[in-house]
Amino acid sequence: MASDEAVVGCAGVLLIGTRGADGPGEVLVRVRGGSEAFLAWSAEPLPKGANVLVVESRGTRQVDVIEWADPLDALAGDAGDAG
Template sequence: MHVRDDAQESPIGAVGRVTVSIPPDGPGEVLLPLRGGSESFAAWSEQPIPRHAQVMVVERTSARSVVVVPFPSP
């Protein structure tokens, strides 16, 4: 019997890049390296983050939404 390891599938702690700028009042989009490939997630942040910036996931709010912070942190 195979048991799924959710820790391997969690995006928390993943470092990716912004593909659609994250505004202060809504989501943007990030591309994260997961499961041997890349996956897109809707991304929220407490501060605006420009396209192409590196970010790290600090929280998962739904299956396809995450909260990110700039990486490396200032």
């Protein structure tokens, strides 16, 4: 199956932690106006609940992810400091 380029660059949350080279976890990704689940692979193990960014699609509903913090979340926190 061809890779799913629409999911690359999308943020998600791990429903099941990844195990690095030992196996995938599962990620819920915000894509196409909703949320979809994918098998998630990462270079290093990541815990359940980690915020991740999809960096590559392997096709057949499998993606490579990295741990990621949305920089816009940090800006939203700074808005309360103005004044």
